[in-house]
Amino acid sequence: MHYFDNNNSFIGSETVFEYGGNVSWLSINEQVRPVAKTVRARLHFTIIALDNDASVSLTVDSVTFQKGEQNNLLFNPGFERNTRTSGIADGWGNWGSAGVPAHYRVVTTPVSSEKQAQQMAISNLPKDGMHNFFQDVAVTGGQPYTLSAQIATANLSKAKVQVIMHYFDVNNNFIGSETPFEYSGNTVWLSINEQVCPVAKTVRARVHFNVLAVDNNASGIVTVDSVTFQKGEQSNLLINPGFESNTRTSGVADGWGNWESAGVNANYRVVTSPVSSGKHAQQMSISNLPKDGMHTFFQDVAVTGGQPYTLSGQIATASLSKAKVQVIMHYFDVNNNFIGNETPFEYSDNTGWKSFQVQVKPPANTVRARVHFNLLALEDRASGTVTVDSVIFQRLK
Ligand SMILES: [Ca+2]
Ligand SMILES: [Ca+2]
Incomplete structure (x- = not known):
């Protein structure tokens, strides 16, 4: 990278990537920082001879230069680009x-x-x-x-x-x-x-x-x-734990699923208010729910049975009547058998953002844990709205 100011003076440079081997398509991802007063950056792909008689053939494709720190080192990590005929998305x-x-x-x-x-x-x-x-x-x-x-x-x-x-x-x-x-x-x-x-x-x-x-x-x-x-070590086992990515039409944020008991209408929204962190949170609402009716969103996470985990997050409730919010864990073995459950957190008052943190322990042989945020009707005609944000599920250190 070469950096120039508005007088066209060369004011700085950095070499953000070097590679001396042979490779088929290699994804590279480097953070760069133009020096103060830079108005123009020149991005070079350069071959440099380390000795006489140097030789190489270099091919470059799919270059992206964008603002901010992009942490994902993979190209096309969501398989949205598919311009080839092999059935394999671009970059793979x-x-x-x-x-x-x-x-x-x-x-x-x-x-x-x-x-x-x-x-x-x-x-x-x-x-x-x-x-x-x-x-x-x-x-x-x-x-x-x-x-x-x-x-x-x-x-x-x-x-x-x-x-x-x-x-x-x-x-x-x-x-x-x-x-x-x-x-x-x-x-x-x-x-x-x-x-x-x-x-x-x-x-x-x-x-x-x-x-x-x-x-x-x-x-x-x-x-x-x-x-x-x-x-780095990213310890949160959940995908989209802050509900910031919402590309679907169900009202349930990416990576999360939903379930309702018989006769209960789904009512999910990714909202911009209230929000605890970032710009979005996951909300669900119930009205006129019959006793024992349930309305829930969840995510399945690969876990190791017999090991303790912690689950934390932020919950806000409004107009909660005859209902309670629950965090429910379901545990499954490798044959998809339901082998255990626990309900480590329940709340039935109305509150602005409230933190919770609980410890859970999947039984031996668990390979998959389903983390639910559930609204349960305690009586007929239950109603209320719950919003969840900033969920962290991680191995107990
Ligand atoms: Ca995708
Ligand atoms: Ca959020």
Whole structure:
């Protein structure tokens, strides 16, 4: 980056990215800061010879230069750009083991955010067969990163879905790997959040979403959306915990689902007032609800059974009558069996923003926790409005 003031004087520069290896498409994401008085920035892609007889062929595409700090290191992380014919969204690659036919599709349902998600399907896969899509990202070895996403699986049989990280040094040597996430059950949108650490000397990480056959005749459908890969340890296991992203039409913010008991009409809105943090919060309202009627929004999160977690957030209630707000946890094992529940928080008064923080403990064998915010009618003709914001669900440190 070269920076110039309004007299066209060169007043500063920075070299934000360097790479000395060979690679197919590599995503790079660098924060830059023009010096004070800069009015013009010149962005260069430069090849520099380190010795005589240097050679290279460099290709660049999909350049974005925008205001602010963009933390997600991935290109096209929500699969909204799909200009190719392979069934793989722009910026992503794919790989399958020998003899495995590829079945990739960018789909419009199910979708966790905006209009599209990446899907892969397998059928009749032999044992140990693999099918994946991936993206290469420039990273710094020895530093922590966090990968989060939403995954939905259907008809998964004799197979599991995995997140696999491969690490490469500047000479393109494969120098390490880790598998921070595995799941073999069927689930609607499940939030995953995993800390990874590229080994020392890593300059390139390949993030894979993989389906592995654990036996012959494996089959299943895996859909992925809302992937974020960012620097540092991000401990909140929820996607869209502040309800800031709202690209759907249900009134329920991206990444969250909803459920109502029989005969109860859904009434959800992402509101700009009241808001505890950011610009949006999730609201739900009930009126004339019969006794024991329920109205709820939720998110599914991958957890480890037997480990304690904390859930905190901000809740505001208005006109609450004959009803209470509840935080309800449901726990499921890998076979999708309901194996436990708890209701760690209840509130029935009217209040402006009120903080809550509770500790919960999924029973052994839990692989998926469903975090609900529920409105329960205590008597007939219950009514009220509840707004939720700034939810944090994390492992107890
Ligand atoms: Ca999407
Ligand atoms: Ca918010």
